[in-house]
Amino acid sequence: MTNSDPDFDKKLTSLRDEIDEIDSDLVKLLQRRLSVTSKVGQLKSSVGKPIYDGKREASLFAKRRLQASDAGLSPDLIEDVLRRLMRDSYVSQDASGYRCVNPECKKVVVVGGKGQLGAVFVDLFKRSDYQVDIIEQNDWPHSEAILADASVVIVAVPIRLTSMVIHHLNNLPKECILADLTSIKESPLFEMKKAHAGPVVGLHPMFGPDVTGLIKQTIISCEGRFPEQYQWLLEQFTVWGAKIYPVEAHEHDEAMSMVQVMRHFSTIAYGYHLMSEGADIEKLVAMSSPIYRLELVMVGRLFAQDPTLYADIIFANKENVSMMKRFAYRFLELLEDVSLDDKDAFVDVFNLVSDWFGDYAGDFLEESKSMLLKANELKKH
Template sequence: MSEPSTATPEVRLQQLREAIDETDNALLNLLYQRKQLAAEVGVVKRAMGQPLYVPEREAKLLEARREEAEKIGLSPDLIEDVLRRIIRESYHQQQAADVHLEQRTIVVVGGDGALGRLFVERFREAGATVYSLDQGDWHRAEEYCHAADLVLVSVPIAATEEVIANLPTLPEQCILADVTSVKQKPLQAMLAQHNGPVVGLHPMFGPQVATLAKQLIVIAEGRQPEAYQWLLDTLARWGAQLYTTTAARHDEAMGFIQVMRHLSTFVYGAHLAEERADLQQLLDLSSPIYRLELMMVGRLFAQNADLYADIILAHPENFAMLRRYLKTFDEYLAALEAGDKSRFVEKFAEVSSYFGEFSQKFLEDSQRLLASAGDAHQLSQVAGR
């Protein structure tokens, strides 16, 4: 039995802080050891041709650690948050050394653009010979494309069909693909331009991502899927999650996922500007969820206006849907103006039933996001002092 401490509270506090510092250093050493092990796992995976991200393995690992954490009195959510951040860093580390395309020649049309540049870098890291074909060197199109295994079109939506139509004749085995946010018209243009394998891709992420692990890429099938399988295998090997659908279904879904959200966000931001709302005050008074919503609005206006305009304009048929959205907005605004609370509550229950089990899942998922957003906000406030 240890004797009771006779140290003053101040001395004891300093002792405890020093012990915490030592524990943190031990954690750093353990994290370094894990990093080394993860790097070795990456080497073995590449030798076996296995994908960077295996959802089943990650889910099993996290579940096991959550159970162990609970047994020893630690928060399972805390352990999962820490491990997810560590795993994400491991994916980035493993991807950078994945060389498996040494025999491939790839042309990225629009490789100087933000998204095009991302793919240029990834393909070069994988060992491929990569040419970036842009407006200034279009006279070299035939030279670059004559022996290409893949021509990837990454240009603004409004220019995509014209650029595809102006491509030189491609080798029979060459894959022609695009990474445009709309799929029907670009896919039709590629099928008309090239008799070989054709596939439409839509990366559901921006060029700022550090790794493709866990990033969604939508696949719109075109022609000769067996011939473009090596490209899909490469994307999966980098950890991307692939979702295959038709071009028509893709574009229909994007009407809700992109078009409606982008225009709604634009109008929200435009209204804040017209009202001259004090953004700093809104941030100071917001809970994490409203702060996150405001951040998503501001994020839009830090990006390319032409891109968002092109996404909205690419499918005029969505305007009818957007008019219905405005009608619904106006209908329930009028009800609330008239003090008709019951109509709002009844509709709320109806929509809640429509969302069903997704509501609870979305609530739980958003709580994790909000916890991270809250931590980031506190850190930024401390840093700004």
């Protein structure tokens, strides 16, 4: 189709110039907004208020969505933009530092503080003006001196080393808080209470080392001993923006067998199956829908990491084997329905699971829509 408007190029250039000017103004506005949010962070830091304010965030979204609707714009678009802006705002506010909840804390020692997750906590404690020391493998000959005046000792080593490390922490100051960051809780708590007569708490950060901050992140807390003596530590985590979720150690481990172990095991099995079938991953990526691409991303992401990390999680608890066997049995149950061409039985199971999810099914459907849109936008292949 030929262009019938001789001034088309001129008009298009003029409109694009106008868009460029608007975009330039947007950059200036964003710079101004970032400057103000940085001041907010400094102000909050000066009085010890947490950076994240859920009520303020919800109110802001509601107001801007209404404003967008009145202006004929998509409320979802405006909320997406705001969420992205606020994520950067939290990072800028995070740079202002944090209130030190317990100025009387003499020293925090992180065993494994140079590891990926340990380093996250070392950085946060330092930005809250705590004195922080690190113990790595080569530091054990000097560990007695390092630990002598510790107020908090956090064990941040791989699961397979946790018990051994805790065993060496049997001469801590009486009032020292002993905590661990492993993804299982019953065994480490037992070992910590055996090694140390003072306050003990089991912690499980539900995030990885690539976080830019703890805002909206969850830290699971399992009571060990003398919880009143470590409450200030949990409060410090909330000042950093984390949500504390208290739970009994055995409940934690049961939940993790589903949240982590089953997820990791089934992902590894799926990746193994794709490889064994000789699947052409380039073609799978090219032909994938957004949701399957996201599935491939999560599978591939796992195989880009340290296999011993996942082996430690899966092999940590012998009861995980029973859970995985039950999963395999249910897999075979559904496979039998397919083999027998029994669609009614298959649909019945589907509906039972749907009823079990209840309102969460619809909530997750809506939540996944924005995730899939973002996943599609980030495609590189």
